[in-house]
Amino acid sequence: MTPERVTAILEAYGASPARWPEAERDAMLALMSEQPDLFAKAQAGEAALDALLEESVAQPSDLLEARLMRSLPRPAPVSRGWSWRAPAAMAAAVLLAVSIGFGSGLVGAPVSDPQGIEDLYADAYYSYGMDWSSYYSEGSDG
Numbered sequence: 001m002t003p004e005r006v007t008a009i010l011e012a013y014g015a016s017p018a019r020w021p022e023a024e025r026d027a028m029l030a031l032m033s034e035q036p037d038l039f040a041k042a043q044a045g046e047a048a049l050d051a052l053l054e055e056s057v058a059q060p061s062d063l064l065e066a067r068l069m070r071s072l073p074r075p076a077p078v079s080r081g082w083s084w085r086a087p088a089a090m091a092a093a094v095l096l097a098v099s100i101g102f103g104s105g106l107v108g109a110p111v112s113d114p115q116g117i118e119d120l121y122a123d124a125y126y127s128y129g130m131d132w133s134s135y136y137s138e139g140s141d142g
Contacts, residue, residue: 001027003035007042015047 006028013019020028032039 001031003031003038006031006039010039010042010046014050015043016050
């Protein structure tokens with residue numbers, strides 16, 4: 001391990017031995033302990049740079065998080081008061097169901113007068129071109 005290599009590793013990886021390459025870490029620590037005056041200034045400068053970088057790295061992530069949170073769409077406010085929409089929708093559904101129920105019941109409802117029933121049967125089973133006077137006269141005899 002040369003002093004130039006120690007300086008290059010300090011500049012590239014910083015002052016913390018945990019960041020240095022494992023293969024060169026032990027040799028570098030041994031050389032730095034043998035000549036502490038030679039590397040103390042370089043290591044102190046790199047430690048100051050490491051602290052500055054760690055401080056500046058924390059700020060952009062906080063700023064980025066704040067920017068992302070501001071860019072998210074805001075949820076619609078929840079109304080805590082009474083709303084007329086739900087009861088109106090329920091009333092409309094009930095009214096529709098009741099009207100459909102009565103409407104479908106009237107389609108097959110029997111006609112109360114017998115003459116009306118005969119007219120329905122005549123319309124259903126005979127052609128419209130017939131002379132109805134004979135039909136009505138036959139029905140009135142019986």
